[in-house]
Amino acid sequence: MLQKKICLLGAFSVGKTSLIQRYVNKLFSEKYLTTVGVKIDKKQITVGKTELNLMVWDIAGEDDFTNIRSAHLRGLSGYIVVIDGTRQNSFNVALALHERIKTELGEVAAVFALNKCDLKEQWVINREHIRTLAQLGYPVIETSAKLDQGVEEMFMVLARQLVPKKPEA
């Protein structure tokens, strides 16, 4: 079984922990509880014929009080950058984090998650923002941990990038 370390990154309160809770434990809580430090969850999945053991690192949100340590990125196979569609700031933080990881690790599998699509009427992220993300060349997926929308897909899209492609016969 292949073991892969993946990280969820993003500004604080974008829903990283909620997405992981929804994916791993099928749970959701409306209450915002900030994360301090790192929490690692595990999930076994099958991609095609390959079994994967995902080590999902939930890293505390980035802000003036918390910076992501470079050590946390060691051994990273892929990452999901989470954006809260209702908050412009989370978009800016996402781009900065993505840039930082590209600088530190080079090209690594990634997905952008536009979270809280259950609150779409409050979104400030518009088509222009989404186009900017798409132009970076990584999948962009709308998600809602609350409605369990796009969550499984988001992890699967990332996982598919982690499985080595077999050479064509």
Place this chain on the structure above:
Amino acid sequence: MDNFLSSIYRNINLTAFIREQNDQFKPCSAMPDWLIFFLARQSNAGSYNLAEAFPYLSCFMEDAEQHWQAKQSEPLSSGIWIEIDELQHELPLEASVMWLDGQEVLLLQQLGEKYTQDLSRLQQVRNSLLTQEMLESEVQRRTLEIRKREEEIAIKLVSLTSLRDEETGEHVRRIGLYAAVMAKALGWSLEEIDTIRVAAPMHDIGKIGIPDRILCKSGVLNDEEFHVMKKHTEIGASMLRGTKITVLNMAADIALNHHERWDGTGYPSGLVGEKIPVSARITTIVDIYDALVHERVYKKAMSEEDALSLMQEMAGRHLDPHLLRIFLSLLPAMRRIRLEVKENSEKINKEEAVEEVCA
């Protein structure tokens, strides 16, 4: 003394380990109950592979190794991570490493109440930050609404003059959009870009003060009539001045100076070069471009090629040559604006228009 130290370790929930070979760690203080759950699967003669028990430490061991190699006696922290114990409780843990008396030491601490307090403090701070972000976002949304209203009012004001002369509402809207594209290319702030988008359409607002016999005259104006016509710049400026509204101040500058020429032969003041406000120099260029390529009752539309050729001849005399070069580099964007904001009289469909502007 041992009992004394053991009590301290127990009270602060800390366990000290000495590193042995093969990344095995031997506890040198009593192990608390919570730790036994995580190490239970390992029974290697009292030594444990901590990175195996706590996957988080796998990312810390490289830094720890360097710290030990450098024989650093001050502690190096791993950062906090969370484990789930046998009762499904979250345990906040932190490791520190140091070199002590020739030994590679690792301290593992369950942070307990200290973590809860830090968490509570951070939660409060982040809740405040979220509220602040929400308020800022609301202010931005309302500012945008006000901007849109300002723009609508400006267009309505300008449409008063276009009832009397031949300029159309679409023309004035395009002027604002072209000017905004120029401003963006010049690296203006978002606020300044918004301002010129609203202000530039008001450049001819002073025509409201020009008598119909002159404004609507179909033939060439005589000297006296032209003298009156030229007054529209000052009339416009005096209409727009006298407020503290940024957009009206810029609009007044543009209204006053959009007939000034780079070589100083323009009116009303004969300003030369960069003495002419940049907002007015931008508006002059985009106004001429739009007027040339669109049909009016008194003239046919010029092909874009001919219009640009004529404008290039005006560079350095009538127009700011540097700004004109920027304008020319932005032609694809200007063409898109022409396609999107078409004159009502333009009957051609979009495909034909694309062919026209790309020809």
